[in-house]
Amino acid sequence: MKRIFVNFLPYTGMITTTKARGRRDFAVRCAVCARLTEPLAYRCATCEGPLVLDLVELAERPAPIPDAVGVWRYGTVLPRTRHAVTLGEGATPVLPLVSPATKMDLRVVGKLESLNPTLSFKDRAMALAASFALDLGVDGLVLASSGNAAVSAAAYATTAGLRCRVFCGNGSRAGLKLAIAASYGAEVVVVDGDYSAAYAAAVDAEGDRWLNVSTTYRNPLLAEAYRTIPLELVEQLGDMPDAVVVPVGAGPLLRGVYQGFGDLVSAGVAEHVPRLIAVQAAACAPLARAWASDDWLVSLREPIEVGATSAAAIADALRGYEREGLLTLEAARSSDGLVVAVSERSIEQSLRSLLAQGVLVEPAAATPLAALADPSVAKILSDSATVVLILTGHGAKEHGLIRPHSWGRVSAPVEK
Numbered sequence: 001m002k003r004i005f006v007n008f009l010p011y012t013g014m015i016t017t018t019k020a021r022g023r024r025d026f027a028v029r030c031a032v033c034a035r036l037t038e039p040l041a042y043r044c045a046t047c048e049g050p051l052v053l054d055l056v057e058l059a060e061r062p063a064p065i066p067d068a069v070g071v072w073r074y075g076t077v078l079p080r081t082r083h084a085v086t087l088g089e090g091a092t093p094v095l096p097l098v099s100p101a102t103k104m105d106l107r108v109v110g111k112l113e114s115l116n117p118t119l120s121f122k123d124r125a126m127a128l129a130a131s132f133a134l135d136l137g138v139d140g141l142v143l144a145s146s147g148n149a150a151v152s153a154a155a156y157a158t159t160a161g162l163r164c165r166v167f168c169g170n171g172s173r174a175g176l177k178l179a180i181a182a183s184y185g186a187e188v189v190v191v192d193g194d195y196s197a198a199y200a201a202a203v204d205a206e207g208d209r210w211l212n213v214s215t216t217y218r219n220p221l222l223a224e225a226y227r228t229i230p231l232e233l234v235e236q237l238g239d240m241p242d243a244v245v246v247p248v249g250a251g252p253l254l255r256g257v258y259q260g261f262g263d264l265v266s267a268g269v270a271e272h273v274p275r276l277i278a279v280q281a282a283a284c285a286p287l288a289r290a291w292a293s294d295d296w297l298v299s300l301r302e303p304i305e306v307g308a309t310s311a312a313a314i315a316d317a318l319r320g321y322e323r324e325g326l327l328t329l330e331a332a333r334s335s336d337g338l339v340v341a342v343s344e345r346s347i348e349q350s351l352r353s354l355l356a357q358g359v360l361v362e363p364a365a366a367t368p369l370a371a372l373a374d375p376s377v378a379k380i381l382s383d384s385a386t387v388v389l390i391l392t393g394h395g396a397k398e399h400g401l402i403r404p405h406s407w408g409r410v411s412a413p414v415e416k
């Protein structure tokens with residue numbers, strides 16, 4: 001029998017009615033041709049385009065639900081699900097930071113998504129994904145991962161009584177993270193290649209019984225969970241930030257953040273979305289390359305040479321799902337933002353700078369601080385701007401501060 005112990009919200013009993021408190025009805029739409037499709041779909045049946053969710057617009061400022069836990073505290077902005085799985089994700093702290101690279105009088109604030117239950121921002125998406133999976137009655141979650149999503153999906157799957165299958169490319173060098181995912185009971189399969197190779201394997205494994213929760217745009221639901229970040233930020237800062245810097249692979253985090261600020265605009269809380277600055281590691285930067293080109297899609301479809309990077313968590317070549325990258329680029333453009341790439345040296349310097357400030361993150365999460373030194377970023381920020389850096393993942397899983405239990409098994413040797 002399936003084991004389910006789910007933290008139901010106080011208003012769960014009302015959810016099947018149209019008067020359900022919070023949670024928004026949604027339609028699934030093709031991002032390319034706008035055709036509407038079924039809730040459990042991953043691509044447009046007409047043009048193969050990536051799918052996005054259209055949520056009913058908010059008429060008033062979304063308020064936190066006082067007795068709700070985790071990402072469900074701002075459940076009023078999330079797409080409607082009948083279940084609400086939580087491990088206490090979200091409500092992550094903000095911390096003032098110093099940016100040694102900038103001379104401007106910036107107010108720099110870190111949003112410590114690294115302090116989520118499994119130490120990365122993915123937990124917000126996986127809380128929503130596991131809830132949706134229970135609604136659908138599927139057997140489990142399947143995903144491609146470079147490490148963090150694997151740990152997160154495994155944790156939320158076991159909490160929800162679901163199975164979990166993870167595909168990871170050996171190029172992601174995610175040994176410890178995969179061992180942790182296996183400790184949670186996930187089936188972990190290492191495939192030859194990079195993240196895009198793992199993505200293809202996860203697509204092959206998805207189906208009626210397995211919900212694909214790869215945290216690209218493959219599953220259109222997942223990015224929606226990140227709508228909660230701007231709401232928390234405005235609550236914590238007392239005001240809208242001027243810019244938000246987001247590490248991106250394919251970039252659903254950035255798009256979700258864009259949508260969340262859009263909620264505040266449509267509710268009349270803010271006049272416009274802050275500038276969203278996407279940052280990639282220069283060693284694997286298809287979005288930054290496309291941003292600088294005349295034709296985004298042509299650029300995204302050109303082969304990309306992927307170099308070695310410490311920021312494996314955001315190393316995504318987007319091979320085979322290039323159009324997903326357009327969603328991120330469009331969100332950055334709509335916010336008057338930017339897409340930049342940072343060097344390995346600047347990532348390391350930022351990592352050290354954060355450590356000196358007491359903050360332990362993984363290299364991908366240090367890229368926003370590195371981006372502040374980019375002249376094109378400095379150019380669009382006024383001297384007294386408030387800039388939020390999304391610190392996406394903790395350093396513990398990189399530095400071996402967590403020892404996985406010995407009962408988990410990984411299917412093939414994993415590089416260290």
Ligand SMILES: [Zn+2]
Pocket residue numbers: 030031032033034035044045046047048049
């Ligand atoms: Zn379409």
